[in-house]
Amino acid sequence: MENQVSHGSRSTPSIHQRQEAAGGGLLDSVKKAAFVIGSALFFLVAFRNSVTWHLQRFWGASGDFWQTQWTRMRVLFDGNEAALFFIGTMIVPTVSFWVFNAFLMVVDSTGRPSFIARYRIQQEKNNPVDPVRLRQALRTVIFNQVFLSGPLVVLTYMVMSWRGSPCAHELPTFHWVLAELAICGLLEEILFYYSHRLFHHPAIYKHIHKIHHEWTAPIGVVSLYSHPVEHVLSNMLPALIGPVLLGSHLATTTLWFTIALLVTTVSHCGYHLPLLPSPEFHDFHHLKFNQCYGVLGVLDRLHGTDDKFRKTKAYERHTLLLSLTPLTESIPDEPKKTQ
Ligand SMILES: [Zn+2]
Ligand SMILES: [Zn+2]
Numbered sequence: 001m002e003n004q005v006s007h008g009s010r011s012t013p014s015i016h017q018r019q020e021a022a023g024g025g026l027l028d029s030v031k032k033a034a035f036v037i038g039s040a041l042f043f044l045v046a047f048r049n050s051v052t053w054h055l056q057r058f059w060g061a062s063g064d065f066w067q068t069q070w071t072r073m074r075v076l077f078d079g080n081e082a083a084l085f086f087i088g089t090m091i092v093p094t095v096s097f098w099v100f101n102a103f104l105m106v107v108d109s110t111g112r113p114s115f116i117a118r119y120r121i122q123q124e125k126n127n128p129v130d131p132v133r134l135r136q137a138l139r140t141v142i143f144n145q146v147f148l149s150g151p152l153v154v155l156t157y158m159v160m161s162w163r164g165s166p167c168a169h170e171l172p173t174f175h176w177v178l179a180e181l182a183i184c185g186l187l188e189e190i191l192f193y194y195s196h197r198l199f200h201h202p203a204i205y206k207h208i209h210k211i212h213h214e215w216t217a218p219i220g221v222v223s224l225y226s227h228p229v230e231h232v233l234s235n236m237l238p239a240l241i242g243p244v245l246l247g248s249h250l251a252t253t254t255l256w257f258t259i260a261l262l263v264t265t266v267s268h269c270g271y272h273l274p275l276l277p278s279p280e281f282h283d284f285h286h287l288k289f290n291q292c293y294g295v296l297g298v299l300d301r302l303h304g305t306d307d308k309f310r311k312t313k314a315y316e317r318h319t320l321l322l323s324l325t326p327l328t329e330s331i332p333d334e335p336k337k338t339q
Contacts, residue, residue, distance in 0.1 A: 040186065067171050070251065074169065081167040085157045088254040090150060097224075097261045104220040104269050105134070119271040119326045121283050121314075125217035126270060137215075141224045144231040152236050156244060164247055172249045184242030184256050185296070191238035193294040197305075199230060200290070218268040218286045223261075235264075267295070272317065272327050280318040284309050 077084050108129040111117045120127070160166045172180070199209035208227040215222045224235060239260045243253040266273075267282040285292040291309045292300055300306035309315050313334065317327040 040182075066251075070171055071169070074167070081161065081165065082157060084167050085161075085250055086153065088250045089156070089257055090153045092254050093257040093261050094145060094149075096258045097265060100262060100265055101221045104265070104271075105129075107271070108219050109134070116271060116273070119273050119328075121270055121272050121280065121328070122217040122287070123328060126219055129219060134219075134221075137219075137222055137225045140211075140226070141221055144224050144226065144228065144235075148228055148231050149236060152232065152240070156240055159244060160247065166243075166248065166250045166253065168249060171251055177252050177255065180242070180246050180248055180252050181256055181259070183246060184239075184248075184260075187242045187245070188238040188260065189294055189296045189298060191241060192234060193299040195234045195238065196293045199234060200293070213286065213289065216286050218270055218283065220265040220269040223264040223268040263295075272321060274321045274324060276321075278318045278320060280314045281306075281309070284312070284314050 073084065107113070107116045108126055109131065111128055117127075157166070196209075199205060208230050212222070212226040212230065215225065224231065226235065239257060242248070243256060248256070263277060266276050267279045268286075269279055270283065272279055281292045281297055282295075288308065290305075292306055294300045297306060300309075313331055316331050319327075321327060323330075
């Protein structure tokens, strides 16, 4: 039908019309992106003025506590900012990552505690996880962290300390930390979405991103299971860019890296647990390959790369679980059609 319409007006396609046809999609996306980012900023301001007022009162009571701890740390390290920076950006987030993943790997390998295992999204998969594949994934993840994340964090320290001390005596205000986290999240979404889509280009996919997609039913630790190029461009850079551009305080950067690593672990873990962010979106990406490329999903909505996802039961389950009933029970898959 669409072809018929365009053929019908074949006699009078002006240059202007043709330009619109070629650039319309892009222009439309840019307009939509401006609208979404504008709305996000509006809500950020509204959020700042309401909810954070209450949190600020709590922070006001505990703010001195954190400032005292930070001052103590600085004294303990005798002003060695490089060491403080490495601990804050590498050790703290990495230890948090492994503590969480150690727990998840116990569930993946033993199916216990069964209380957790019953929340598995792809129920018949990784039950239990193949120990050989798990060991291979672990080797790659450790390689990426030691030989890529570590040096990249040192490089980041050099860049950040060149433009100002990231370890200033005074901690940032609570509101500023929240604003920076929001900006970091937005920048990560943009960089991750487009680099991820690029890695899905047929000419590149088989050389780089295929490794990450060996796991069609991912587990937590697989979040960092990738080709070295992908680890730097798609895992590290989107997370690093925010603190570098903003010149963030180490406290904010530590918090952001830890949140980013825990969130990517949740999105790969394969269990839709109560009160944790829904992993359905990225789990669906691993299952279907050409849907749901982003983290937050904003850009997928803009570019229509979540159209198939939004017609599935997984999309209905893509919410914050507030009860103890697994969503695979409350919103079960439709019985498979026999065609
Ligand atoms: Zn993934
Ligand atoms: Zn992918």
